[in-house]
Amino acid sequence: MSEPLFEIHLHPRQSRFSFPAGIRSAVSLHGHSECSRETLEFIPKIARRIPMVARFYERGLAQYQEMNGRPLDLGEWYWRPHITPAGMIDSELQHLHEQLGLPGLVSLTDHDTVEGPASLRAAGLDVPLSVEWSVPFDGCLFHLGIHGISPASIDDMMSAFATYTQGSPAGSPKRLAELLDALAECPGTLVVLNHPCWDLAGAGQLRHDSTLLAFLRAFRDRIHALELNGYRHWIENRCVLPLARGFNIPVVGGGDRHGLAPNTIVNVTRAATFEEFAHELRVERASRCVIFPEYAHPFVGRVLKGACEVLRPHPRHHRRQTTWPERVFITVDGVEHSVASLWEGEPLWLRSIVAATRIIGSKPLDALFELTRADGHDTLEADCRFESRFDGTRDLVRDSAAA
Numbered sequence: 440m441s442e443p444l445f446e447i448h449l450h451p452r453q454s455r456f457s458f459p460a461g462i463r464s465a466v467s468l469h470g471h472s473e474c475s476r477e478t479l480e481f482i483p484k485i486a487r488r489i490p491m492v493a494r495f496y497e498r499g500l501a502q503y504q505e506m507n508g509r510p511l512d513l514g515e516w517y518w519r520p521h522i523t524p525a526g527m528i529d530s531e532l533q534h535l536h537e538q539l540g541l542p543g544l545v546s547l548t549d550h551d552t553v554e555g556p557a558s559l560r561a562a563g564l565d566v567p568l569s570v571e572w573s574v575p576f577d578g579c580l581f582h583l584g585i586h587g588i589s590p591a592s593i594d595d596m597m598s599a600f601a602t603y604t605q606g607s608p609a610g611s612p613k614r615l616a617e618l619l620d621a622l623a624e625c626p627g628t629l630v631v632l633n634h635p636c637w638d639l640a641g642a643g644q645l646r647h648d649s650t651l652l653a654f655l656r657a658f659r660d661r662i663h664a665l666e667l668n669g670y671r672h673w674i675e676n677r678c679v680l681p682l683a684r685g686f687n688i689p690v691v692g693g694g695d696r697h698g699l700a701p702n703t704i705v706n707v708t709r710a711a712t713f714e715e716f717a718h719e720l721r722v723e724r725a726s727r728c729v730i731f732p733e734y735a736h737p738f739v740g741r742v743l744k745g746a747c748e749v750l751r752p753h754p755r756h757h758r759r760q761t762t763w764p765e766r767v768f769i770t771v772d773g774v775e776h777s778v779a780s781l782w783e784g785e786p787l788w789l790r791s792i793v794a795a796t797r798i799i800g801s802k803p804l805d806a807l808f809e810l811t812r813a814d815g816h817d818t819l820e821a822d823c824r825f826e827s828r829f830d831g832t833r834d835l836v837r838d839s840a841a842a
Contacts, residue, residue, distance in 0.1 A: 443689035443724040447667070447823040448707075450538065450731045458539075458707060459727060465535040466544045466706040466716055469571070469584055469633060469666065469693030472524040475549040476517040477697060479767065481746055483513060499789065516778065518749055518767045520697045521756055524555030527696070528566060534701035538731065544713050546586045551604065553588070553597060560590075567713050568593050571633060572600050575610040579650040580640040584631035584666065584693060585622060587713055596621065612657055619661035627714040629721070630661060631691055634668040636678045651682075659686045663721050667728055669694035669703040670745075672738040673815035677822050689720055692728035698748045703734035730823065738814035750793050763793070 446459070471477075486496035503511040522530070528545050535543035547555050548571040559566050567587040574581045588596055599618055603610065622628050632655075638647035655662070665683050667676050667690055683690045694702020707727045710716040719725055733741075750763045760766045764779035785793075 443683065443687060443726075445683065445690045445726045445728070447690070447728045447730065449820060449823055450729050461709045462541070462707045462727075463711050464544055464708050464716070465539045465541040465729070466546075466708055466710075466713075467531040467535060467694060467702050468546045468586060468631065468691065468706070469548050469668070470527050470531060470545070470696045470702060471520050471549055471571075472522055472527045472547060472555045473519045474524060474552055474555040475520060475571075475697070476768075477520065477550075479513040479516040479518065481742075485743075485746070516767055516769050518763070521753055521760070521766060522699060523757060524549075524559055525562075525564075526757075527555075528559065528564075530699070531701055535705065539705075539707065539729070541707065544708075544710075544716060546584075546713070548584050548586070551600065553593060557593070567627075570597070570600070573604050574615065575604065575606075575608050575640075576612070576615070576654055577610070577650050578608065578640065579638070579642050579647050579654075581635070581651075581654060582633040582639065583662075584629070584633045586629040586631065587625070587627045587717055588622070589625040589628065592621070592625070616658065616661065619658060623661060626721070627717045629663050629717045631664045631666050631693065632662050633666045633693055634671050634675070634695070635665050635682060636675045637668075637671060655682070655686050655688075659688060662688055663717075664689045664691035664726065666691055666693040667704050667730075669696070669734060670741070671695075673819050673822070674813075675815075677815060677818065680822065689724050689726045690728065691720065691726050692730070698745055700733070700745075700748075703731045705729050705731070730819075735816055735819060737809055737812040737816075739812065740809075747797050750797060 483496070487493050500511055520527075524547055527547055531545045532543040535541055535545075546567050546569040547559075548569045549555050550571050551573055553568050553570050556566050556568050560568065568590060569584070569586040569588065572583045572585055574583055585596075585600075596618075599621075603614060603618065619630060622630055635651055635655075636648070638644050640647070642650070665679050665686075665688050667679060669692070679690060682688075692702075692704035692706045694704055696702050705728070706716075707729055708716050708719055710719050749766075752761055752763075753766075754761050756766075760777075762779065764782065764785065765777050767778045768775050769778060769781070770776070
């Protein structure tokens with residue numbers, strides 16, 4: 440198998456971007472719409488790091504347990520991005536045209552559902568049937584971006600994905616191999632390992648790294664690309680580069696947007712259609728990623744701005760869910776309820792967390808995030824040079840006692 444050829448270009452802030460010869464399109468992968476469910480697990484992580492808020496938070500947890508007889512699990516609460524599938528596609532196409540002057544190819548990948556692209560195709564739009572599939576494996580969790588699933592097999596594949604995900608926490612390597620082989624039968628389908636180095640399951644970074652190596656050894660021939668993720672910091676993303684070299688897999692850009700801000704890492708291609716782009720990655724094994732300047736903003740500030748977007752009022756929300764409790768849900772006895780419908784008023788501890796999050800995510804604190812940042816931005820330019828050997832990255836642990 441030929442060595443993959445991948446380039447990473449930093450989009451300049453001022454001068455016009457210079458394309459490699461023959462570039463015809465820009466490709467935006469990995470975006471989420473209101474069809475995705477996103478947990479509120481970020482709230483306790485923020486709350487416990489703010490002394491004044493932490494006190495309210497712990498008191499509120501005790502009150503909740505006393506009233507309900509069980510601990511509060513914010514992993515059971517979820518919000519939905521306040522952008523429609525059509526809105527996400529349109530905004531990405533506009534952004535690609537404005538920034539790169541190219542026609543765009545956009546793949547919408549909501550969590551474990553193709554509801555969004557299926558509805559757009561039913562309305563006559565030519566978009567790929569794509570999904571971000573949650574894949575348990577040996578006590579860890581990986582996300583696979585499955586782009587361009589064959590319409591003829593979409594129902595069977597989605598049913599099989601759900602059965603695998605909801606089965607044994609360890610997952611069945613043999614069954615997973617069978618599903619990936621079935622996907623590979625369609626030449627227009629791409630399988631991308633999204634944010635490979637992110638410990639999604641909270642297993643511990645050493646355990647995750649060891650399992651990641653085992654996952655790639657088992658399925659390297661069935662994974663078409665490793666993702667550089669627009670919402671993970673560069674310290675983590677740069678670890679993907681030696682993985683790609685070591686396992687002989689191309690890298691591809693994926694923005695992972697969950698809100699109104701466009702993807703910050705995309706791709707440019709000689710392809711004019713998504714099927715041709717799949718051929719470029721699967722057969723020619725070549726990719727060209729573009730990182731926009733917004734990616735280089737302080738990572739903590741970007742995360743907090745995303746949290747503020749979730750929690751702030753949206754008077755023009757398309758479903759008239761103007762306040763955040765109307766956009767946060769919990770499923771009770773199989774029925775989805777908004778948090779607003781279950782409360783007579785927001786608890787004091789939760790109001791405190793929301794207020795504090797809005798404050799620390801506000802623009803006046805940008806300078807603080809810049810001064811205190813530790814997200815790897817200082818190596819970004821050097822790492823993105825095509826000739827870079829990436830010798831300075833954190834070593835991934837090999838199979839060991841950590842597994």
